[in-house]
Amino acid sequence: MVLKLHGFPVSTCTLRVAVVLKELNVPFEFVPVDVRNRAHKTPEYLKIQPFGQIPYIDDDGFILYESRAICRYVAAKYRNASGPVLLPDVNTDPEKYGRFEQAASIEAFNFDAYALPAATELVFKPMFGNTTDEVRAKALMESLSKSLDVYDTILSNQKYLAGDNITLADLFHLSLASVMQSKEHINLADEKRPNVARWWNNITSRPSWEAVKGGVSSST
Structure with missing residues (x-):
């Protein structure tokens, strides 16, 4: 299943994750969250992101929020020989x-x-x-x-x-x-x-x- 990025199209934190996904050529589906109507504060959303913030990702059932944490996860999991090493490996270097x-x-x-x-x-x-x-x-x-x-x-x-x-x-x-x-x-x-x-x-x-x-x- 393709990774899903849930967020608001122009939010700085959503863009922070999106640029890393693009940098590493990771396919993803963008799922907009209607923050103008406070969709991020509903009980259903808070079960996923208890702070009621954006974005979060769903990577084949693995849920992760906090934009910098997401970026580290993506850079670690999807590192590839053809792309830049955005997160150096602590074990090898x-x-x-x-x-x-x-x-x-x-x-x-x-x-x-x-x-x-x-x-x-x-x-x-x-x-x-x-x-x-x-x-x-x-x-x-x-x-x-x-x-x-x-x-x-x-x-x-x-x-x-x-x-x-x-x-x-x-x-x-x-x-x-x-x-x-x-x-x-x-x-x-x-x-x-x-x-x-x-x-x-x-x-x-x-x-x-x-x-x-x-x-x-x-x-x-």
Whole structure:
């Protein structure tokens, strides 16, 4: 049975999973969840995802939620000789695995920790008619800017966050950073950070991202 991805077509977490599936050429069926009508908060849905969030996958009866966990699972199960090694094997190359986990932690605690609440204030609150906390948003963006300065230093010595090969850690940035970029709250292509710009232009030009960036569909 083909893997099923349950989510909302343009949600950042759904796109995070979809780009990894595309990167590894894993066939999947997209099953839209009607979050506008709170389908993700129904008793039936909560039996599957107790936090009432998206996405989750059904891989021939194996249910898994949390987008980064899903991506790790997919990269581990569906690694293939013709595709990139998005998740190094801890048993065969523990050093590469360690560098991957370091890069993944950088994304979670030095990018997402600022970018997600900033996007909530600057993008998602206005989208739903709520008021932005400008003071909080400014502080978050200042912290994010400092993190990106460090990114530029890291990327001055290597092509990707975990070294010279792309991993999940790089792909994890795509969906949320693209939302911020599209609303002109950040500019990752800014020549003031040339190494970040090179990295960003590289990962956003990958066919996997081109295939899903406009939203996931059953025909994606």
